[in-house]
Amino acid sequence: MELLVERGVEHAGIEQIAKRAGVAKVTVYRRWSSKEDLLAAAIEHAREDLPNTADAGRPAEALPEVIADLLPRWGEVLAEPRFRALTARLLGAGPDHPRLLEAYVRHHVEPRRERARAAMLQAQAAGVLAADADVDLLMDMMTGAIMQHLLMTPTPPDAAETTAYLGRLLRQAGFDIA
Amino acid sequence: MELLVERGVEHAGIEQIAKRAGVAKVTVYRRWSSKEDLLAAAIEHAREDLPNTADAGRPAEALPEVIADLLPRWGEVLAEPRFRALTARLLGAGPDHPRLLEAYVRHHVEPRRERARAAMLQAQAAGVLAADADVDLLMDMMTGAIMQHLLMTPTPPDAAETTAYLGRLLRQAGFDIA
Structure with a gap:
């Protein structure tokens, strides 16, 4: 790796x-x-340590605070040069080594999406996110925005900028958070 | 190229x-x-032919129909294997050849964003998009979702699937289109 x-x-x-x-x-x-x-x-065996809202073990009503607490940690992990470089290299591997991109998507991107989906359904149930939101599409939009933000900006954002960006993103996505 | x-x-x-x-x-x-x-x-001199809402030369109120008319053509261009491969290769070039990624962002991604921004401001003025939407962030979300959809799915979507996806995306983004 x-x-x-x-x-x-x-x-x-x-x-x-x-x-x-x-x-x-x-x-x-x-x-x-x-x-x-x-x-x-x-790639299959590499660990990732994006913390999970479910790990907080707090009731659904506390979701806005749980998310607010997790934002800086998410910002930190996502802004790591290692994370950025790995994502760029594996997206770039798509045309010649689709199997490597597939391993990454299956073992990293999809589990991340599953956790995000669970958090979003939890948010809908708690009234923190509109009940009629297209959850799958909203996940594409959020993970896509992050990818674009991390990979397409000439000067890579640092942890604080990434954290602020995630907050803006959650709000525009319709999350009722502080 | x-x-x-x-x-x-x-x-x-x-x-x-x-x-x-x-x-x-x-x-x-x-x-x-x-x-x-x-x-x-x-990269700087390569042409791109994503059609532009402004080119339609129709009044602001017609924007929903102009967008609906353009969707299939956007779907076609975006689903081209050539477009997908180029985007993947240049994102992948980021770590070792940042200059090439920068040339792509400056000469292709940013002009595309500027056109999209103009269309979104036009949409806001015409009441087709919420006046309080965070336009810049919404562009990240939309272009990011498309990137994710095109590059991270094991079986690349065809033109019809991409067109349908763009429609779903515009609606979730808050565009009041048919």
Whole structure:
């Protein structure tokens, strides 16, 4: 994952990976027959630590405060150069290495969406979000806006800017938060 | 641009470009001293043909119909494999070739945003979009959702699906269209 983030798929070959890991190439080939297999496995097993509203263990009515409390932590994780670089590299891998993008979407993007969906349904139930909102589309809009904000701005936003942006985004999405 | 779309920045070197253009390498070096200079110039001069609501030359009140008329054409352009591949490759170029991503953002993404902004202000003036909408953020959400929809779905959507998606998106964004 280090090599993938630092140098990209094209320069994260078995040879470079073995070198970085301090093992012989043959040791790597014993488990993975190609760079794609190895990178897909690495992507599948990588951890992510975006905190979850459900983890707060507080009642639905407290959702606006739970979200407000989590915003700075979300801003911090999303603004990490590592997160940005990984997302850019895997989106960029789409045309030549669709399997790697798929592994990322299946093991990272979709679980994140599932958690966001649960939080949004919870928000609708608590009256914090309009009952008639198109939840799936709203998730595309929110995650898409974040992606665009992180990847398409010449000077990458820092944690505080990202946190402020997330607040604006939740409000425009229709969340009734402070 | 063909090479960039087909093979990506890493494989679009002066040598390959000269070969594809059927000229000698020295001919290319006479105008561009590096692959990055040449690719940045190619990106700057590439044409894009997303039709514009202002081009319809119809009064502001007709905006909902103008948008409805344009949706299929937008869906068609956005669903083109070429458009998807170029966007993916340039987002992916961010970490190693920020200059190329910047050229793309400045010469393609920002002009598109400016046109979208003008259409949204026009929509607000015509009462087709809520007067208190955060227009800049709404643009991030809409372009971000499209990006996400085009680049992160394992099976790329076709023109009809993209058109339907754009309609859903405009409605969730608060556009009062048919």
